[in-house]
Amino acid sequence: MAAFTEASLLDVWEAAHGLSGVRRALALAVAAGAEPAGVGDLAVGRRDEFLLALRERCFGTAFPCLVDCPSCGAELELELSSRDLRPSQVDSAPVLAVAGYEVEFRAVTSRDVLEATSRRALLERCVAGELPEAVLAALPEALAAADPQADVRIELDCAVCGHRWASPFDIAGYLWTELEARARRLLYDVHALALAYGWSEAEVLAVSPGRRRRYLELAGTVA
Ligand SMILES: [Zn+2]
Structure with a gap:
């Protein structure tokens, strides 16, 4: 699948912004290619496969996570891969x-x-x-x-106290946090560069992220 452009990322963010919970997950699944008319009737796991695919297109296959150990409270830093988040589908009879x-x-x-x-x-x-x-x-x-x-669960063990547990992983919440952070960053860039140089949104987004940072530095507006 093609990589996501920053302009389409902003479109997705705008479409899902203001929604919450299940409705936001549905909007994100549609952005990933699910049929708008039928997405609500997909099994929740099938819907979440669309979200996982969208996350890979936007941000890649490595999922950095911060998790608090429920036993000792230590903050654990780990990196999951898409593979960890796709449990094998058993063909169980319904x-x-x-x-x-x-x-x-x-x-x-x-x-x-x-x-x-x-x-x-x-x-x-x-x-x-x-x-x-x-x-x-x-x-x-x-x-x-x-x-x-x-209902994806990740088997974890705490490096500090040795406690082992299964932690739920919510792809909709995870993806939304990332999308929102990226969208806010992009909107800031557009805002600052439009003020500094009079560029339009499309013109700002046409500049590569590396050059954009340099222009922001030159304009003295790096956040
Ligand atoms: Zn612990």
Whole structure:
């Protein structure tokens, strides 16, 4: 896939700015190529595959992370790769057999998350027909197994105290933090160089980042 230009990065930021949570994740998935009309009905893990691909196009395949150890509080610095964030998809049958019941189910979608008013309502949307208590209890685990990309967990161990745990990784939040930081930086550059030289946004973005820094230095406006 082609690299993302800075102008398209600003477009993506603008489209998702002002949205939050699931709606922002959907806007980012559309920017990555998901069909706008069908993106809400994709399994959450499928949607997040689009976000992972978008992140790789914008910022590469290395994911620097800062994580606090839940046991001793030490701040751990680590670098994940895209590979760590793509759990192997198991071809599990969308049928849950428990306590004599056999229930067909499907993965949770963004629309489910947006429209369900309770956790039970969310689970009910994923099965056809009745939802006996035994099935209700076993369903979350079956859903997670059927769509591992929807709930990525990273195995970590603390270098200070040796504590081991599985930390969730939220690609939507991670990508948005990066996009927002980059967009703010770009908007600052446009603002400062437009003031200093009278350039338009397109003219500023046409200058390579290295030269832009030099011009900002010359104009005395490096932040
Ligand atoms: Zn620790």
